Amino acid sequence: MKAYIDASLLAILKQKFPSVEYDGEAAQPAVYVPAAELVAVLSFLRDDERFAFARLENLTSVDYQTYFEMVYHLFNWNTGAWITVKVKLDHEQPAVPSVTGVFPGVEFEEREVYDLMGIGFTGHPDLRRILMADDFEGHPLRKDYKQIMPPHVPRIRKEGR
Amino acid sequence: MDILNMMMGQGVVSTLADQLHNLFMLLFDNAVVAGFLMKCVGIGAILGIISVAAIVFTYGERKVCAFMQVRIGPNRVGGRFGLLQPIADMLKLMSKEDIIPQGCDRVVWALGPMLLFVPTALIYAFFPFDNGVALADVNVGIFLMLAISSQAVLPFLISGYASNSKYAFIGGMRTVAQMLSYEAPMVFSLLGVVMLSGSMRMSDIVNAQSEQLWFILMQPIAFVVFVISATAETNRVPFDLVEGEAEIVAGPFAEYSGMRWALFFLAEYANLLSVSILTTVFFLGGWNGPFLPGVVWFGLKVLAMVFVFMWFRWTFPRTRIDQMLAFSWKILLPLALVNVLFTGVGIYARQWM
Amino acid sequence: MPKTETYTLSMGPQHPSTHGVLQVRLDLDGENILKATPYMGYLHRGIEKLLESRTYIQGVPYTDRLDYVSSMNNNLGYCRAVEELAQIEVPERAEYIRVIVAELNRIASHLVFIGSLANDLGAVTGMIYAFRDREKILDLFDLVCGARMTFHYIRVGGVSADLPPEFAAKCDEFLKIVPEFMQEYEDILTGNEILQHRLHGTSPMTKEQALSHNMTGPNIRAVGIPFDIRKVDGYGLYPKFEFDVPVGENGDNWDRYRVRYQEIYESAKIIRQALDGLPEGDIMAKFPKVLRPPKGEVFSRTEGTRGELGFYIVSDGSTKPYRVHIRRPSFINLQGLDDMCRGMLIGDSVAAFSAIDPLMGEVDC
Numbered sequence: 032m033k034a035y036i037d038a039s040l041l042a043i044l045k046q047k048f049p050s051v052e053y054d055g056e057a058a059q060p061a062v063y064v065p066a067a068e069l070v071a072v073l074s075f076l077r078d079d080e081r082f083a084f085a086r087l088e089n090l091t092s093v094d095y096q097t098y099f100e101m102v103y104h105l106f107n108w109n110t111g112a113w114i115t116v117k118v119k120l121d122h123e124q125p126a127v128p129s130v131t132g133v134f135p136g137v138e139f140e141e142r143e144v145y146d147l148m149g150i151g152f153t154g155h156p157d158l159r160r161i162l163m164a165d166d167f168e169g170h171p172l173r174k175d176y177k178q179i180m181p182p183h184v185p186r187i188r189k190e191g192r
Numbered sequence: 193m194d195i196l197n198m199m200m201g202q203g204v205v206s207t208l209a210d211q212l213h214n215l216f217m218l219l220f221d222n223a224v225v226a227g228f229l230m231k232c233v234g235i236g237a238i239l240g241i242i243s244v245a246a247i248v249f250t251y252g253e254r255k256v257c258a259f260m261q262v263r264i265g266p267n268r269v270g271g272r273f274g275l276l277q278p279i280a281d282m283l284k285l286m287s288k289e290d291i292i293p294q295g296c297d298r299v300v301w302a303l304g305p306m307l308l309f310v311p312t313a314l315i316y317a318f319f320p321f322d323n324g325v326a327l328a329d330v331n332v333g334i335f336l337m338l339a340i341s342s343q344a345v346l347p348f349l350i351s352g353y354a355s356n357s358k359y360a361f362i363g364g365m366r367t368v369a370q371m372l373s374y375e376a377p378m379v380f381s382l383l384g385v386v387m388l389s390g391s392m393r394m395s396d397i398v399n400a401q402s403e404q405l406w407f408i409l410m411q412p413i414a415f416v417v418f419v420i421s422a423t424a425e426t427n428r429v430p431f432d433l434v435e436g437e438a439e440i441v442a443g444p445f446a447e448y449s450g451m452r453w454a455l456f457f458l459a460e461y462a463n464l465l466s467v468s469i470l471t472t473v474f475f476l477g478g479w480n481g482p483f484l485p486g487v488v489w490f491g492l493k494v495l496a497m498v499f500v501f502m503w504f505r506w507t508f509p510r511t512r513i514d515q516m517l518a519f520s521w522k523i524l525l526p527l528a529l530v531n532v533l534f535t536g537v538g539i540y541a542r543q544w545m
Numbered sequence: 546m547p548k549t550e551t552y553t554l555s556m557g558p559q560h561p562s563t564h565g566v567l568q569v570r571l572d573l574d575g576e577n578i579l580k581a582t583p584y585m586g587y588l589h590r591g592i593e594k595l596l597e598s599r600t601y602i603q604g605v606p607y608t609d610r611l612d613y614v615s616s617m618n619n620n621l622g623y624c625r626a627v628e629e630l631a632q633i634e635v636p637e638r639a640e641y642i643r644v645i646v647a648e649l650n651r652i653a654s655h656l657v658f659i660g661s662l663a664n665d666l667g668a669v670t671g672m673i674y675a676f677r678d679r680e681k682i683l684d685l686f687d688l689v690c691g692a693r694m695t696f697h698y699i700r701v702g703g704v705s706a707d708l709p710p711e712f713a714a715k716c717d718e719f720l721k722i723v724p725e726f727m728q729e730y731e732d733i734l735t736g737n738e739i740l741q742h743r744l745h746g747t748s749p750m751t752k753e754q755a756l757s758h759n760m761t762g763p764n765i766r767a768v769g770i771p772f773d774i775r776k777v778d779g780y781g782l783y784p785k786f787e788f789d790v791p792v793g794e795n796g797d798n799w800d801r802y803r804v805r806y807q808e809i810y811e812s813a814k815i816i817r818q819a820l821d822g823l824p825e826g827d828i829m830a831k832f833p834k835v836l837r838p839p840k841g842e843v844f845s846r847t848e849g850t851r852g853e854l855g856f857y858i859v860s861d862g863s864t865k866p867y868r869v870h871i872r873r874p875s876f877i878n879l880q881g882l883d884d885m886c887r888g889m890l891i892g893d894s895v896a897a898f899s900a901i902d903p904l905m906g907e908v909d910c
Contacts, residue, residue: 033778087759089844089855091870102857102870104844108777115844136759139880147593162586162909171594261673358554362576362891429667430739438562438665438895507733509740510667512892513576
């Protein structure tokens with residue numbers, strides 16, 4: 032990311048949404064948003080002409096073992112500025128409001144996160160597994176995921192002979 | 193000199209047929225038996241032509257396709273030129289497992305490829321291969337030929353229906369739409385030819401072309417319309433929506449394997465040969481030509497038309513179903529009708545001149 | 546009025562024209578498509594998970610397997626992300642070589658697009674022609690790195706080997722024949738009236754639709770939005786080179802075809818400039834053998850052949866990445882399939898798959 036959003040703009044965001052947190056010392060601080068306000072913040076970032084982050088380039092999630100983090104990378108094509116929005120989620124029952132209402136192009140990415148990381152998206156129009164089979168159990172990208180070994184297949188050649 | 197005269201006058205094939213007939217008369221001394229045997233020989237010859245054509249055309253198609261695509265084509269089986277490739281293909285098809293899909297209507301499903309072969313082979317009876325060489329040179333030849341060849345729709349439909357597969361069913365439905373709508377411009381384009389020659393007998397049409405010009409020169413529009421609709425009738429690219437490999441896999445053929453599929457294949461090449469023969473008879477002057485015997489000229493013209501059809505296949509993309517039907521009803525049919533009108537006006541004008 | 550029913554046709558995962566193992570369920574009314582739903586995952590290998598258990602440098606070959614017809618561009622995207630994370634400065638000659646091979650691979654990939662589009666529309670000969678010319682690029686890659694697919698040529702910090710001495714002449718030869726073979730496609734495909742009828746006006750997409758589906762690459766340029774990361778971000782050496790971003794007008798399949806067609810010329814232009822300006826020097830940056838990037842995260846994106854290829858890497862300071870996420874352009878572009886197929890015919894759906902140009906290795910990751 033070359034150009035990150037200005038600190039002054041971040042202050043405006045903080046003014047508008049007091050629950051938003053970011054590390055003022057860091058060079059490119061990620062903006063932490065509570066899950067309840069996510070949709071409001073993203074709509075504000077998209078619609079307000081000072082921000083005008085019209086593109087959600089990337090949506091993913093990270094498993095930090097004690098908590099999950101949703102990561103949204105927003106891009107403003109006119110100024111070339113970026114902003115990283117993050118949401119911290121509980122590890123037991125991770126759920127976050129779907130942002131398909133704000134950025135419809137994240138439908139598949141949210142489904143992917145749901146499939147591989149097991150984060151629920153409330154309000155998603157079509158929340159199904161996308162890469163794994165429908166009857167698959169578990170979420171492979173979680174750090175505590177243990178691979179289920181395939182059922183025992185008899186070996187054709189006995190070992191050691 | 194005597195033999196040469198005979199050949200030039202009557203043609204090689206009919207001379208041979210006469211001699212064979214004489215032989216049968218000597219052996220059995222009964223005109224009915226000899227006539228029956230002659231018909232049997234004729235039927236055998238036609239089936240032989242179809243089978244040999246399928247073998248030659250599989251090889252030819254692959255070589256022509258390779259030529260168009262800057263490749264070499266078959267070059268392993270049977271020497272440098274892969275001459276035995278069709279034999280190898282045939283052996284492969286014969287040794288394949290005969291898979292019957294679950295849930296299909298077995299009797300109808302099995303009948304499909306066999307029934308398809310009947311009309312395709314039957315129309316060969318009316319083709320004049322040389323002067324006086326036709327199994328049944330009937331005076332309503334064109335009419336019968338069209339009536340029989342349009343029966344080829346049904347086997348496609350029933351095999352598509354009986355396969356219990358959506359792809360096959362869509363293919364069967366497409367066949368009906370396509371073949372019925374291209375029948376109309378084809379018939380109307382032939383009407384001009386019939387008007388000029390004044391007869392529906394195929395040998396009369398060829399003879400009319402030796403007296404007048406070849407009909408490709410007198411009826412260029414009809415020729416174009418006929419060739420296009422003939423391509424559609426044989427389900428070849430650009431009108432191969434019935435098979436439509438990229439869209440509906442193989443259409444009605446999708447569920448057939450081994451020899452059943454080979455029968456479709458055989459019918460396809462028999463169709464290719466028959467439309468080439470028809471084009472030759474109606475527009476390219478049939479067996480007429482200088483120096484060489486008639487049957488040779490006939491063969492050369494047919495092969496040239498076969499090459500043209502193969503050329504279409506390997507250079508054109510596939511059309512879409514709605515575009516194809518619109519092309520038939522909105523362009524080809526009016527064109528054929530206009531052609532009929534102008535032909536009529538022309539004939540009328542010549543009578544007055 | 547006879548009663549009609551809609552029915553579902555499952556195209557794929559084994560279908561002659563779904564480019565790998567994509568399954569699309571079409572809800573049909575006769576031949577008209579009411580809805581197209583893609584189902585993927587048949588080629589899912591868990592590359593994101595695999596990368597977590599490999600070191601940064603061991604991860605490069607896995608990216609070859611993402612979009613296996615343009616591996617160089619994937620290598621480039623991943624290596625740029627790791628370099629940004631570990632703050633490695635790449636020597637200039639290596640950057641030039643990267644541009645050359647990446648653009649060559651873009652041409653190869655677009656040739657595959659032209660070929661498979663032609664094949665799906667029934668013009669088999671056009672497919673053979675395009676693949677014939679792709680061979681020439683693969684021969685060049687063979688010369689450069691010894692592989693014809695899955696190159697693993699661009700490494701973290703540079704490239705694996707210097708260009709062989711005869712490369713410049715051979716590449717020059719190739720660039721000279723680019724207009725020749727492009728003219729051949731023009732003759733056999735573009736000028737063909739049937740092909741024009743099949744592509745003009747089919748699967749149209751408005752700017753709003755393309756933006757809302759977050760489409761990138763040639764698919765968004767076809768609707769008239771000049772969104773090309775090479776210009777937007779100006780990463781690497783691209784600001785130095787002069788090239789245009791071809792855009793379409795109507796966003797139909799014809800524009801998708803023409804945009805890629807023009808991009809081949811633009812890529813050739815870039816390669817020509819890079820070959821002329823190729824400096825002498827090192828091809829590999831100096832950095833410790835055991836790469837331990839500092840704690841942090843990076844989102845780095847490049848213009849892959851199919852769109853915006855992004856790598857999001859989280860480092861915990863160890864030798865292995867903590868989390869890698871790949872923003873795969875084909876995967877996200879597939880969201881537009883439904884809009885493109887709706888109201889079209891079965892034959893057009895095949896053209897729409899081809900025009901999006903998804904690659905299942907990338908979609909399923």
